[in-house]
Amino acid sequence: MIRRINNSLVAKIFLTIAVVLFVVSFILYGIMMAVMPVSYRNLATSNYTVQISQLTSKLESGTLEDAIPKIYDFCIVNSAVAILSGNGTEMSFGGNSIKEYRDDNPTQTTTISLHFSGTSENYLLSISIASNTADQIKQTFLKLLPIIAGIILIISAIAAFFCSRFLSKPIIEISNSSKRMTALDMTWRCKIRRSDEIGSLASNLNTMAEKLNNTLEELKSANERLKGDIERERQQEKQRVDFFRAVSHELKTPITVLKGELEGMIYAVGDYKDRDTYLKHSMGTVLEMEHLLKEIMAASRMAADDLTSSLSTINDGQLITNCCRKLQGLAEDKEMTFIYEIENPFLYRGDEAMLKKAFSNIISNAVSHSPTGAAITVSFKDGLFRAENTGVQINQSDLRQIYQPFYRVEQSHNRNTGGSGLGLYIVKTVFDQHGLPYKIENTDKGVHFIVSLRNNIA
Secondary structure (H helix, E strand, O other): OHHHHHOOHHHHHHHHHHHHHHHHHHHHHHHHHHHHHHHHHHHHHHHHHHHHHHHHHHHHOOOHHHHHHHHHHHHHHHOEEEEEEEOOEEEEEOOOOHHHHHHHOOEEEEEEEEOOOOOOOOEEEEEEEEOOHHHHHHHHHHHHHHHHHHHHHHHHHHHHHHHHHHHHHHHHHHHHHHHHHHOOOOOOOOOOOOOOHHHHHHHHHHHHHHHHHHHHHHHHHHHHHHHHHHHHHHHHHHHHHHHHHHHHHHHHHHHHHHHHHHHHHHOOOHHHHOHHHHHHHHHHHHHHHHHHHHHHHHHHHHHHOOHHHOOEEEEHHHHHHHHHHHHHHHHHHOOOEEEEEEOOOOEEEEOHHHHHHHHHHHHHHHHHOOOOOOEEEEEEEOOEEEEEEEOOOOOHHHHOOOOOOOOOOOOOOOHHHHOOOOHHHHHHHHHHHHOOOEEEEEOOOEEEEEEEOOOOOO
16 A cells, blocks of 8 residues: 555645645644634623623613613623622522522623612622633534544545646656657657646657657668668678679689690690690680670679769660661671661660660670571660560579579570670669669560660559
């Protein structure tokens, strides 16, 4: 019970107000019980003195016969008894025996000397008034004390209940809000509309919650961006490692071949005695390596380039047209049907050299990997580039890996028939850096490559 009270603001306020109200009310009741009889006694004494003085004046201004009814009236009004004595007579007023009256009640007796008109005799008037009224009032207060105490207790409890609810409600609401704040929930708001210190506290908490919420949102955003940057960095690092691993693998074979040929020619072993023939073959291997190294350097440079420094407004329609014209002769040599429909002009902001390399690789792949007599169709309309070649399709397993560096769709993975394996890797790098969506897919007739310069593919 004590622990619950210690942990509850409402209980503390309720008990404090109830105890204070009860004690204060009880003290006030005690003060009234002590002061009222004394005040009443003093007031009664003062009034009694004034009334006797007035009675004396009235009696001395009249005769004895006139005085008798006035004394009677005085005794009736003031619940008193009186004795008038003089000239050998004694008359009682207000009771049969003044002694019995005094024995039954505490009295205050006053004796005055009177001279009536028409006589020279001196009379004595003794008046006795009961003085226990104040004590009766005090006894009445004492008898009512249990009832009054119960009433005070009930009123104090009711008043304390409503006061505690009124005073603690905004504080409890602020406390609940602060608990949510400790849980980093900043979506709450105190709905307290007051102009006092509690209202100011609620307003300050609302302002602080709003600022903290904005800060947390910014931190979350920054954290998400940081996670994205870290993930991209990991992917790029993995790509770099895979790339250089693939480079080392691709260079290992021609270097081994070249080394073997050179050693054979140096030591004139077998067929290698014909140096002129194998020197030409070695030269061809060196040229292949040179071409491969150029492709590797181009791919590496494109992956590392910052587009912001090389962006310009270019006419992609004219750029694609130039790529088609350059490869048209190779298509005709293979007796292919080469058709291109290009929208010109179409302006786009990008890196001209990189885009030219990407589109050239796409068209070149279509020509190089299609059989003799195939049809090549290139179109560019409304910012949508399409290149389709017939007579060949790509396995689904190859489609998932086709953008990897040095990956060749040609089953033998021969560099002479399948290329360097960097063409589509360069295409992917260029379009990813420009933020352009692209895809390659099989059709009923062949292979279809799509890239959108409108940043979406329908």
